[in-house]
Amino acid sequence: MASRLDYRLLLPALLFAAPVCARAQAAAPGPTHGEGSGTSWIPAAVALPGRDWTTGGWSMMLHGLATAQWDRQDGRRGNSQLGSINWGMIMGGHPLAGGQLTLRGMASLDVLGVTPRGYPLLLQSGESYNGQPLHDRQHPHDVLMEAGALYDRPLAGPVSVEFYAAPVGEPALGPTAFMHRPSAMDNPTAPIGHHWQDATHISYGVVTAGVFTPRWKIEGSAFNGREPDQNRWNIDPVRLDSYAGRVSYAPTAEWTASASYGFLASPDALHPQQSQHRITGSLMRSIALGNGGTWASTAIWGANAYSGVSGLASSLLVESEAVLGSRNSVFGRAEFVQKNSDDLALDPAALGVSATHLFPVAAVSAGYVREFANWTHATLGLGAMATVNFVPVGLERSYGSRTPVGFLVFFRLRPLASAMAGMQMHGMMPGGMMPNAR
Numbered sequence: 001m002a003s004r005l006d007y008r009l010l011l012p013a014l015l016f017a018a019p020v021c022a023r024a025q026a027a028a029p030g031p032t033h034g035e036g037s038g039t040s041w042i043p044a045a046v047a048l049p050g051r052d053w054t055t056g057g058w059s060m061m062l063h064g065l066a067t068a069q070w071d072r073q074d075g076r077r078g079n080s081q082l083g084s085i086n087w088g089m090i091m092g093g094h095p096l097a098g099g100q101l102t103l104r105g106m107a108s109l110d111v112l113g114v115t116p117r118g119y120p121l122l123l124q125s126g127e128s129y130n131g132q133p134l135h136d137r138q139h140p141h142d143v144l145m146e147a148g149a150l151y152d153r154p155l156a157g158p159v160s161v162e163f164y165a166a167p168v169g170e171p172a173l174g175p176t177a178f179m180h181r182p183s184a185m186d187n188p189t190a191p192i193g194h195h196w197q198d199a200t201h202i203s204y205g206v207v208t209a210g211v212f213t214p215r216w217k218i219e220g221s222a223f224n225g226r227e228p229d230q231n232r233w234n235i236d237p238v239r240l241d242s243y244a245g246r247v248s249y250a251p252t253a254e255w256t257a258s259a260s261y262g263f264l265a266s267p268d269a270l271h272p273q274q275s276q277h278r279i280t281g282s283l284m285r286s287i288a289l290g291n292g293g294t295w296a297s298t299a300i301w302g303a304n305a306y307s308g309v310s311g312l313a314s315s316l317l318v319e320s321e322a323v324l325g326s327r328n329s330v331f332g333r334a335e336f337v338q339k340n341s342d343d344l345a346l347d348p349a350a351l352g353v354s355a356t357h358l359f360p361v362a363a364v365s366a367g368y369v370r371e372f373a374n375w376t377h378a379t380l381g382l383g384a385m386a387t388v389n390f391v392p393v394g395l396e397r398s399y400g401s402r403t404p405v406g407f408l409v410f411f412r413l414r415p416l417a418s419a420m421a422g423m424q425m426h427g428m429m430p431g432g433m434m435p436n437a438r
Ligand SMILES: [Cu+2]
Pocket: 141, 190, 194, 198, 199, 201, 202
């Protein structure tokens, strides 16, 4: 176990240290952060694929993707599927009472694309279907992934306040959700540490208030700690039974960091009496490359403590993606997670372990996307990724191997401006590039 972890600890050094030497960016007076999912921050020096325009005094932004994919996960718990992962997000911003009102909506038809049981993904866990925990599959996202309003307004000097309210949205817990991270823009799959890190991005009921300066933000949320139920079409009962707090820091346009804590009341419908505490820390780095490209990396630590069980179940993630001009992207992700037999739907007695025993599991993946059609309003690309998973000896029989592998080949359609130059969703020029400043 320890020896397997060692090489992964080298990855952060490679991903984060090298760009520091790459070039010294002149300090710009513009914003140091852009908006990630919910109220999270991402580095400002990053171009996200999307389209923006103005209409009737509203600054609009649209982004999303749809894949047509062949997913094959090997081994005894593997499966294969022809399907589609997809989501779209629309945002509109308008000045209001000396501040800015932003309305956000996000939707997905994953449930049609990858069935209500989701898509095969070795070692993935979280949520349930027909009373059975989903394992080695990633659940589909709800049709309505976000419906929320954000208002922020300068208060005094460099200090501003934010308020966010959403019947479906993301509380101030964890890093930016994977699908909105610049370091995972081209990786369609969820991290196997999703439910240790960023799974609360769809919570039925969120209220957040925060205070921020150009570099710091501190915020607190009340939200619904229950995971979405298996009916992906409905809006689950809205509750505010859980809470979270997060500190974010954006020292320059290239870096953001966050630390958060959350209490989740009864997250799992199959274990309603159990609650969770979650602690996360994250570091994101993005730099602009030539030809409108970017290089973005993220490191995340996330841990759960389960009520009635001592100790933490930890997870580590390091991921990186380089967008090399308008046609080629390469990406990779390495993860380590401590999962118990309940997470993986295994019988602890048959495995000779206690119910709280933590199995160290890991996954390392790499992928490539080639955009081969750049139309005015969309791009079409072809991508592929391969994953090697690592399970301990105790899980070898269950998985049929210590290193079961997974593959994904996908066509991907994205609604975006035809050229990279038109893709900045968030400011990256000195002074900030507002939507439609071009
Ligand atoms: Cu999710």
